[in-house]
Amino acid sequence: VLDQVVKRFGEHVAVDGVDLQISQGEFLAIMGPSGCGKTTTLRMIAGLEEPSEGEIRLNGKRINELKPWQRDTPLVWQNLALFPHLNVRRNVEFGLKMRGVGARERHERAMNWLERMGLTEYASRNIAQLSGGERQRVAIARALVTEPEILLLDEPLSALDAHLRVRMQSEITQLQKQLGITFAYVTHNQSEAFAMASRVAIMNDGQIQQIGSPREVYRAPANHFVAEFVGSNNILIGTVSALADGRVTVETPRGSFRVPTPEPAPARGDTLELVVSADLVAISDSAGEHENVLTGELISEEFIGSVITLYIDIGDGTVFRVQKQQHELDA
Ligand code: ATP
Numbered sequence: 021v022l023d024q025v026v027k028r029f030g031e032h033v034a035v036d037g038v039d040l041q042i043s044q045g046e047f048l049a050i051m052g053p054s055g056c057g058k059t060t061t062l063r064m065i066a067g068l069e070e071p072s073e074g075e076i077r078l079n080g081k082r083i084n085e086l087k088p089w090q091r092d093t094p095l096v097w098q099n100l101a102l103f104p105h106l107n108v109r110r111n112v113e114f115g116l117k118m119r120g121v122g123a124r125e126r127h128e129r130a131m132n133w134l135e136r137m138g139l140t141e142y143a144s145r146n147i148a149q150l151s152g153g154e155r156q157r158v159a160i161a162r163a164l165v166t167e168p169e170i171l172l173l174d175e176p177l178s179a180l181d182a183h184l185r186v187r188m189q190s191e192i193t194q195l196q197k198q199l200g201i202t203f204a205y206v207t208h209n210q211s212e213a214f215a216m217a218s219r220v221a222i223m224n225d226g227q228i229q230q231i232g233s234p235r236e237v238y239r240a241p242a243n244h245f246v247a248e249f250v251g252s253n254n255i256l257i258g259t260v261s262a263l264a265d266g267r268v269t270v271e272t273p274r275g276s277f278r279v280p281t282p283e284p285a286p287a288r289g290d291t292l293e294l295v296v297s298a299d300l301v302a303i304s305d306s307a308g309e310h311e312n313v314l315t316g317e318l319i320s321e322e323f324i325g326s327v328i329t330l331y332i333d334i335g336d337g338t339v340f341r342v343q344k345q346q347h348e349l350d351a
Contacts, residue, residue: 025074027060027226034060036226037074042170047196047203049217051210053249057226058206062172065204066095078169089118094163097174101159102147108158109134109143115166133161153184160192170202177212189216210250214238222246244293252298252329252341260290270294274334277312298329298343316340 021042027035035057042048050058063069064076067088076083083091094115102111112130121129134140137157147155156176163171176192177185193216196203207213213220214234221231222245229249230242241247247255258272268281270292277294286292302310316334328349330342 021075021077022061022065023075023077025061025064025071025076027057027064027069028072033226035064035071038223038226038228040221040228040231042202042204044169044202045200046219047193047205047217049213049220050204050206050223051208051213051220052223052229054208056223058208058223059174061223062095062174062204062206065170066093066172067091068095092166092168093170093172094166094168095172095174096159096163096176102155102162104147107144107146108139108150111147111158112162112165114162119166129165130161133165137161152180153188156180156188157191160195164199164201168201170204173203173205175207176205178207178209185212192216222249224249239297241295247293247295252343254296254298254301254340256294256296258292258294260286260288260292263288268292273336274314274338279312296340298341301340301342303330303342303344314340 022038022040025035025038025040026033038057038061040061050061052058060069064071067083067086067090071084078091078093088095103114106114109127109130112133113126116126116129131140131143134143137160139154139157139161142150142154142158147158150158159176160171173192177188180188189212192203196216205213205217217234219231220234220237222229222237224245230237230246232240237246238251241250241253244255247253256270256272256274256277258270258277260268261271261276262269263281263285266281267278268286270277270279272294279294282292314332314334316332318330319333319339320331322329322331326345327343328346330344332340332342334340
């Protein structure tokens with residue numbers, strides 16, 4: 021539990037009153053733009069930074085002042101910090117050695133983790149003789165060998181190429197499911213966060229903007245920041261002109277739109293932002309008898325595999341994005 025946690029570096033507020041509960045066994049991703057305070061949040065949980073204010077509790081116990089080695093919260097980060105002068109097995113044994121575990125038990129536990137990570141045959145290799153993905157697995161084995169309750173991961177895949185990255189994503193997700201260990205995973209990569217996590221926390225300016233399932237965050241962004249940050253949303257701003265039958269009419273410079281009344285209900289004259297997901301827009305070469313119609317000129321198409329993004333100029337250079345499957349466009 022992070023309870024009103026603040027972290028200041030001099031005058032600069034890096035984390036600004038974060039409240040966060042991470043449940044046992046869950047996979048939480050923390051996402052946000054560069055400099056929003058993700059890493060600082062994780063480092064405070066790991067004990068590498070001490071909060072300026074607020075409290076961090078693990079199983080109900082305050083851990084603010086505990087040193088990293090006094091708490092069970094190892095951190096795996098992109099540089100991995102593997103020891104180049106130790107072989108794979110000795111790297112994995114390291115945390116156990118620091119805890120005074122005897123040589124034979126260390127050896128057994130390390131080999132057990134290497135086997136789980138498919139690394140048995142690499143046990144006596146040097147770190148320099150491993151590929152990026154193999155090193156990543158060694159780093160995870162090294163963090164898990166002490167059987168922590170929570171594993172912290174800070175952009176652990178960002179140094180890997182796209183192909184390996186996707187493979188490691190599914191390996192890590194499966195491992196988390198098998199072990200039932202709590203994972204807190206920092207990334208600025210949305211597809212990674214959405215693919216792996218059961219809940220996502222979106223941060224900006226040191227504050228959490230929204231926490232929810234990937235679906236909730238994607239389909240029901242809590243505010244303007246989340247709407248812009250997540251997915252390919254279009255935002256239209258307008259003024260409420262009427263409320264009737266559970267629907268609200270919003271006049272925008274691009275036309276009039278009738279949409280379900282949000283909670284809490286606005287009043288006439290209020291300004292509203294309409295968030296329109298790019299994949300929930302129907303397109304046609306004639307308006308027909310529909311509600312909520314926008315007219316524009318197709319200016320470009322972007323092909324990214326099965327999905328195509330259409331960029332449509334809806335007037336005054338405002339670009340509206342529509343995403344369609346290739347077969348939908350063909351039809
Ligand atoms: P990125 O995605 O770029 O890693 P982040 O969200 O992880 O960003 P943090 O590393 O948590 O961001 O940094 C948050 C803010 O705190 C940044 O403005 C950063 O410059 C500042 N900051 C981080 N560590 C320190 C430090 N040791 N001293 C001073 N300022 C710091």
